[in-house]
Amino acid sequence: MNQSDIDALRDLPVPPQLHVIDGKTVAASDGALMDVISPVDGQVLTRMAKGTAADMQTAIAAARSAFEDGRWAGQPPAARKKVLHRWADLIEARALELAVLGVRDNGTEISMALKAEPGSAAATIRYYAEALDKVNGEIAPTPADVLAMIHREPVGVVGAIIPWNFPLMIGAWKLGPALAMGNSVVLKPAETASLSLMRMVELAHEAGLPPGVLNAVTGEGAVVGEALGLSMDVDVLVFTGSGRTGRRLLEYAARSNLKRVYLELGGKSPNIIFADAPDLGAAAKVAAAGIFRNAGQVCVAGSRLLVEASIHDAFVAEVVKAAQAMRVGDPLDLATAIGAVNSEGQLEQNLGFVEQARAEGGTLVSGGARVMQETGGYFMEPAILTDVTPDATLAQKEVFGPVLGVTRFETEAEAVQIANGTAYGLAGAVWTSNLSRAHRMVRAVRTGVMHVNTYGGADGTVPLGGVGQSGNGHDKSLHAIDKYINLKTAWIKL
Ligand code: ADP
Numbered sequence: 070m071n072q073s074d075i076d077a078l079r080d081l082p083v084p085p086q087l088h089v090i091d092g093k094t095v096a097a098s099d100g101a102l103m104d105v106i107s108p109v110d111g112q113v114l115t116r117m118a119k120g121t122a123a124d125m126q127t128a129i130a131a132a133r134s135a136f137e138d139g140r141w142a143g144q145p146p147a148a149r150k151k152v153l154h155r156w157a158d159l160i161e162a163r164a165l166e167l168a169v170l171g172v173r174d175n176g177t178e179i180s181m182a183l184k185a186e187p188g189s190a191a192a193t194i195r196y197y198a199e200a201l202d203k204v205n206g207e208i209a210p211t212p213a214d215v216l217a218m219i220h221r222e223p224v225g226v227v228g229a230i231i232p233w234n235f236p237l238m239i240g241a242w243k244l245g246p247a248l249a250m251g252n253s254v255v256l257k258p259a260e261t262a263s264l265s266l267m268r269m270v271e272l273a274h275e276a277g278l279p280p281g282v283l284n285a286v287t288g289e290g291a292v293v294g295e296a297l298g299l300s301m302d303v304d305v306l307v308f309t310g311s312g313r314t315g316r317r318l319l320e321y322a323a324r325s326n327l328k329r330v331y332l333e334l335g336g337k338s339p340n341i342i343f344a345d346a347p348d349l350g351a352a353a354k355v356a357a358a359g360i361f362r363n364a365g366q367v368c369v370a371g372s373r374l375l376v377e378a379s380i381h382d383a384f385v386a387e388v389v390k391a392a393q394a395m396r397v398g399d400p401l402d403l404a405t406a407i408g409a410v411n412s413e414g415q416l417e418q419n420l421g422f423v424e425q426a427r428a429e430g431g432t433l434v435s436g437g438a439r440v441m442q443e444t445g446g447y448f449m450e451p452a453i454l455t456d457v458t459p460d461a462t463l464a465q466k467e468v469f470g471p472v473l474g475v476t477r478f479e480t481e482a483e484a485v486q487i488a489n490g491t492a493y494g495l496a497g498a499v500w501t502s503n504l505s506r507a508h509r510m511v512r513a514v515r516t517g518v519m520h521v522n523t524y525g526g527a528d529g530t531v532p533l534g535g536v537g538q539s540g541n542g543h544d545k546s547l548h549a550i551d552k553y554i555n556l557k558t559a560w561i562k563l
Contacts, residue, residue: 070165072403075179078169079401086117086263088124088287089270091131092280098123103288105264108176108409109400111445117263120288125255125296128284132226132253133302135281142223142251146202153198153249156276157191160237160269164188167237171265172400175233176409176447177363179401185363189529190241190269193545196529197245200547204250204554216561221554223251224329225304228297230290230318232310233262233411234366234469239333240266242533242544243307244273248283250553255303256285257294259310261412263287290314301326307552309333309368312467312538331542331552333368334535335467336495339488340371340524341510343481344380346500347522353387357473359498359524361395361451364410365419365471369496369533371524373457373464374475375484381477385455388473389435392451397440410447410470419470423452426463426474432456437472459487467493481506485513494536498524517543 085102087094095118102116118124136142141149160167164187172182209217229243236258247254258266270285286293294314298306298321306328308318315332322330340359346352359371376384400408410416416439423437436450449471457463457474464474478484488497498520499510511519517534518527527533534543542552 070183074165075169075401075403078166079173083115083170083173083264085115086267086287088118088120088128089267089274089283089285090124090128091284092274097121097288098127103260105174106261106412107173108261108411108447109173109444111413111447114173115264117287120286120293122292122296124286124288125293125300128255128286129226129297129300129302131281131284132255135279136223136225136253140279141248141253141282149249149251150198150201152277153194153201153245156273156278157194157198159272159276160187160191160194163268163272164191167265167268169401170268171236171262172408174264175236175262176400176411177234177366178405178408180403180405181362185235186237186265190237193238193241193245193529197249197550200550201249204550214563216563218559218561220557220559222557224553224555225252226302227252227254227553228257228300228303228306228328229254230257230294230297230306230308230310230314231259231266233259234363234368236262236266237269239309239544240269242549244283246549247307247553248278250550252553253282254284255297256283257290257297258285258287260289295321298322299325303328305329305331305552307331307542309544311335315540329552332540333533333542333544334538334540335469335493336368336370336535336539337373337465337467337491337493338369338371338496338516339373339375339514340498341375341484341488341500341514342377342380342384343499343501343503343506344377345502347502349380349384350387352500352522353384354391355524357388357391357395357451360473361392361407361471364407364449365451366411366469369518369525371496371498372468372473374473375478375487376475377484378477378479385434385453385475389453392435392453395451397448397450407451407471410449413447415470416447416449419449419468419472422463422466422468422470422472423454426454426457426461426472429461429463430456430458431461431463431474459490465491481509485510488514492538495539496520
């Protein structure tokens with residue numbers, strides 16, 4: 070794939086996007102549409118259905134009937150597997166089209182979007198397609214006059230609320246295992262990144278997924294997302310997004326049918342650099358990429374850089390060099406390392422965090438300003454602030470933008486204390502040549518994933534989930550399947 074293939078797609082008109090309910094494309098019940106603004110130029114890219122609570126009820130009802138009549142759950146596993154593989158084939162065949170559409174909608178640099186979006190979505194769907202006929206029931210060890218069987222059953226209707234940073238990848242993390250286990254799904258894409266995910270939903274139908282099994286309703290989180298959360302007929306709600314919305318979803322569950330709620334929330338992930346790291350130059354480049362790719366809009370981003378005092382200044386200089394070598398620019402240019410910030414509001418929030426960090430004693434050593442304003446797009450130079458104290462706002466609150474706070478430490482114990490000193494616990498990394506220290510740190514830092522001498526890149530074979538206020542439950546790997554099944558015991562007197 071080359072630049073001219075991308076350029077051929079970059080200005081294609083995008084037709085208005087409607088809901089997909091019961092296998093059909095449908096408008097909002099009141100006909101309302103909302104503008105879709107591209108962060109690449111701040112212009113209206115297209116319009117999409119502004120869903121109502123009634124639209125969401127219709128989608129949930131369609132999912133419920135599809136589940137109850139067994140049109141999907143009742144199919145032999147081999148048949149379900151075939152459909153999911155065909156879906157992955159179609160995603161791969163349309164990878165460029167999906168990636169470019171997604172970038173125009175959410176601003177991620179295309180080099181990353183190609184791999185992380187259609188590439189990983191297809192791989193995830195294949196992974197669960199292959200897993201679905203390897204999930205067995207169990208027979209428990211009981212007295213001889215009893216046969217006790219443990220069945221794994223689909224839960225029924227799954228609601229999935231998806232964020233805007235990686236809609237296809239994160240969408241597939243939920244849809245893959247949910248559909249593989251035979252559930253029906255109602256999907257709510259993010260307002261600022263619906264288009265490519267809706268296209269992926271359409272491809273599922275082209276692949277032969279029966280109507281009603283996967284429904285998707287666009288619109289505002291506070292309207293259609295709330296209706297999904299408050300539904301009495303949704304069995305499990307899965308979510309990736311902010312802690313603020315995560316809390317709401319738990320409340321919705323409490324106020325309605327006590328549906329199970331699985332949350333993948335934010336992080337303030339520590340990237341810890343010891344003086345004995347094997348290659349400090351490489352560590353600096355990876356540290357910069359680990360926070361600044363996709364303009365820092367990555368849940369596992371290494372947003373806190375903890376550096377051993379003896380190498381602090383030299384290491385920060387290397388990170389600054391690496392950051393400044395990352396080109397901020399047109400997200401549809403293959404040479405761009407950092408694309409657009411997703412929305413104007415998000416950009417303002419990022420700039421506000423930089424200002425606040427400075428007011429609290431942080432030193433801005435690189436970037437931190439809006440750039441390319443003449444394009445109308447939402448671009449920002451990656452910001453690096455040193456002298457960020459462990460209790461500063463920048464060290465405690467998730468920015469979800471290209472803003473890195475650096476804190477120095479003297480000892481391993483202090484590094485652990487600072488690393489564990491936030492409400493979050495999603496990801497982290499330690500860089501050291503000392504094998505024992507590496508293992509000690511993996512144990513001591515409270516996160517869902519710890520990297521050693523690298524940052525990011527953990528693939529679909531391993532679970533991702535947070536501790537503390539980073540959430541509950543896991544995406545990816547066979548462990549994700551647990552969210553989408555019920556265990557049922559059959560106790561049979563012989
Ligand atoms: P951000 O603030 O970064 O946009 P959110 O957590 O608000 O993150 O968004 C993630 C997803 O949650 C989006 O699909 C959004 O529409 C949805 N959402 C936002 N508010 C609500 C809500 N009140 N109820 C249900 N879903 C919501």
